[in-house]
Amino acid sequence: MYRIFIVEDDVKIGTILKKNMEKYGFEAVCVSQFRDMMPELEVYEPHLILLDINLPYFDGYYWCRQIRTRWNMPIIFLSARDGEMDQVMAIENGGDDYITKPIQLDLLMAKIKSLIRRVYGEYAAMTGPVSTVRGMHEGRLDAQGLLLHLGRNEMEWLGQKVELTKNERLLAESLMQHAGQIVSRELLLEALWDDVQFVDDNTLTVNVTRLRKKLELLGLPKAIETVRGQGYKLYLDEE
Template identity: 70%
Template sequence: MYRIFIVEDDVKIASILKNNMEKYGFEAASAIQFRELLPELAAFDPHLVLLDVNLPYFDGFYWCRQIRARSSMPIVFISARAGEMDQVLAIENGGDDYITKPIHLDLLMAKVRGVLRRAYGEYAAAGMGGASAAASAAAALGELEVRGLRLHLSRSELEWGGKRVELTKNEQLLAECLMKQSGHVASREQLLEALWDDVQFVDDNTLTVNVTRLRKKLEELALPKAIETIRSLGYKLVLPEEAEGATS
């Protein structure tokens, strides 16, 4: 049974969310101490966090960063703030998805189930169609490598030239998709399907934000131009040997 931790200071909304989670067979608990959430969260040991943005003492972005520093568990934001920048901030701070209030419970459950499947269920280790036998074998061993760029799947780390960076779940899924499609364009549709099961609910801008986050991680590895945007098609992984012969 999956455990859902609800961080929502509106008691009525928290109760509705908790009852709905339990209705569909999840174990759920609501936060009580908003000044210090981490002890409650650690005691409940959830599989997923539903996190409001407007909270007493510290906002949801702060708590998302605190959770991310300790865990890669999925975090789904729920907020009345429907602005594009709020959604960008949620993803930039480590969130996996964002739902605006008033909450449509059917959509919420679809997103929760999808995130849980990607993190723990049948899609957790799923690869992309068309992957080479070598890439599939490497993935089975928990590692992918393309031209010296190494993705450690079990640790969610990228390695290049002796340097390593940690990845969020979405960043890892994007990196895995791009590496398996190395030498070819990974379409926006392929990348969306790698990240989200319910693609019809996803704003295309959300993919762009996630790609930007992965680019920043690659920049930390001294690979500032590793992801090339192919207009109207998608993205392509371009590592130094390829880039040297590329035309501007």
């Protein structure tokens, strides 16, 4: 069962959101300590966060930045602010989506389900032959022993761990879901930014290079193979 962490200081709205999450089969909890919510997050380990902007003590932008220093689960901002700059700030501070109040619950649920399918691999698990489907456990992706902890930016190989940026984690997820297969540059660009026409192709090369360095730290210096004119392939030599 996927866990939703609700950060909303309006008790009525928080209660409505919690009941709606549970109605659709999610587990949900509302934050109780607005001065410092990090201990609650660490204990609850949510798969997704609903985050209001106007909060006591510190605003949602602040908390999103704090969360991103430790975790990489999806964050959807909820706010009565409907200005374009507010939405830009939400994304720049680490948010994944933005919904204005009054909240349309059907739209919110659609966005939550879409993010969870994308981040935790349900879409990928439905594609390709059985032999290529990566091992999925709750909050974790397993490709031939290489582990990607999806709820936080961390990769593990033979007991060693490295931290990843958001983009590195998204690239690793796409490559691991198709380990042994060529993943096109276009598919990787879409995984990172959704709209490839606004992305400099060189940016993907830079991010792949950074991921290669992280894999090298784990003892996998040749794990990502460049397939000229086609894309990249994750290959794990088990010898």
